[in-house]
Structures are given as C-alpha cells and as structure tokens.
Amino acid sequence: MSVIDTAVQQLNARLGGGFDGTAKFVITDEGTIFIDQNGARAGDGDADVTLTASRETFESILDGSTNPTMAYMSGKLKLDGALPMAMKLGGALS
Secondary structure, eight states: OOHHHHHHHHHHHHHTTOOSSOEEEEETTTEEEEEETTEEEEOOOOOSEEEEEOHHHHHHHHTTSSOHHHHHHTTSEEEEEOHHHHHHHHHHHO
C-alpha cells in the first residue's frame, strides 16, 4: 500500500469523516491528499491551506513522533494559505 493510501485511511479515522474547510497535503515525490467535509482522499483541488512535506516528515507527523507545529517552525513542513485552517488541521493530527 502506498503512503498516500495509508495516510488517507489514517486521516479519515482521525477526522471522523470530515473537516470543516479544505486542505491538502503535498507529499514530495509521492502525491497529494485532499481533505474536505467528505473526508480525506487521494487527489488535488483548490484548498484553504496547502501543507507540503517530505514523506519522512509527513509519516512522522501521522505517527505522532513529530509535532506539526514544530515541523512548521523548523521548516520541514511548508504552509501556503490560511494559518488558522492549518492549526485546526494540526489539532486533528495531534
């Protein structure tokens, strides 16, 4: 199973089926995950916030070994768009 497929399953379990807004994760050299009121899925679209990270950083955020805020502050997680939406998503991932 790809990192995208695994992440979609984990994100849907954590988000409880939906997210109030739109966000996408761009995982460098792997693909994109889009999140909205219908949950997470592999794919792309216009989003309130775009978060970009390497596979290693993204996986460590999902497994809880890296705090999303610390990843952002250290430059491992790039953000484009609405910071409040990113913080809301980060809360769901922690």
